[in-house]
Amino acid sequence: MAAELHVELVAADRSVWSGEATLVIARTTSGDIGVMPGHQPLLGVLESGPVTIKTAEGNVVAAVHGGFISFADDKLSLVAEVAELADEIDVQRAERALERAKSEADAAAERRADVRLRAVTGVH
């Protein structure tokens, strides 16, 4: 069995996902970062973007809007104000939100909707 790290993905008002994983890929302000078991202790600021958690059963993708990644002692926490798993995202709603944001030129809302859609489609 490959070494695993424990992942906690928490949003401001709930715990979104937790479990064991072999690799976590997230986007920090200075670029994408992949964390595997035994990584050096790390604390980084996350960009809005999809986070991929590779587990033994398959990939878990979540849309994370801002927040932090912290890793120490094979425990990884992803802390974000808003975080959603790809399965929870309503694609049609996100598409509508994206169009509305584009027409209203609301950059923040457009980015949020875009991140959601990318998390669902798996395009980074």
Added chain:
Amino acid sequence: MGAQLRVYKRRIRSVTATKKITKAMEMIAASRIVKAQRQVAASTPYASELTRAVTAVATGSNTKHALTTEVENPVRAAVLLVTSDRGLAGGYSSNAIKAADRLTERLRSEGKDVVTYIIGRKGVAYYGFRERPVVESWTGFTDSPTYADAKKVAGPLIEAVQLDTAEGGVDELHIVFTEFVSMMTQSPVEKRLLPLTLDKSEEDEEAAKGKILPLFDFEPSAEDVLDALLPRYVESRIYNALLQSAASEHAARRRAMKSATDNAGELIKSLSRLANAARQAEITQEISEIVGGSSALADANAGSD
């Protein structure tokens, strides 16, 4: 029906209506406590993860930050007071206001200027009536606060802390809210949010065990991480305070409404006793009038015969 009896009946009807209302409010509050408690529990992982991260930066780097450094001579302190929007919650709001008054008094005696920020219509009304200055106030969400509300409150506060004291900024930030101890006990507490004082106890224990704290790699840099992390930390603390206050408010309201319902029941009982007595007195009087009348009639008939 006699006038006395009619008055009693009317009062019983009115108290019964009041009792129905207070009973309904009691039950609504009771169901909301559970919801509010669940929200508090749901927000705990976020708060504890953030605390862990902040502790990591504070112990793993020597970075100085406006939100963590203690000012040598603090001259201005901000107090954030959390009250409720609605009344009928017993001493909930006034207890919090009293605690804030005590804190303000103490800070003034330490030679600090105190500026007040208020959440909740009751606190705003209290300060407005006494014409005390309030820097900023927020209302409309004390029932079920969301994270966005906490962000809205935290924004100006963090800004004020980061501002230089000479330009109107503050050196300290205190928060007064009502802690949810249990269904029966809610106590107003005051806490200093900024500058941050981290719980040293855990760290000491770890040091005692001979553990070395991990040396963190900061991405992009310790300063930037702190810049992004600390406001979130303050927001989450304020969010937690709001949620606890909401739970306390509902618990306080439930208790107040329960005793109001009980009192109404007592009142109805004693009023119906009085009403029964009045009715009986009326009947007795009518009988004695009839008896008296008929015997007078009988006497008169006996005399004429």
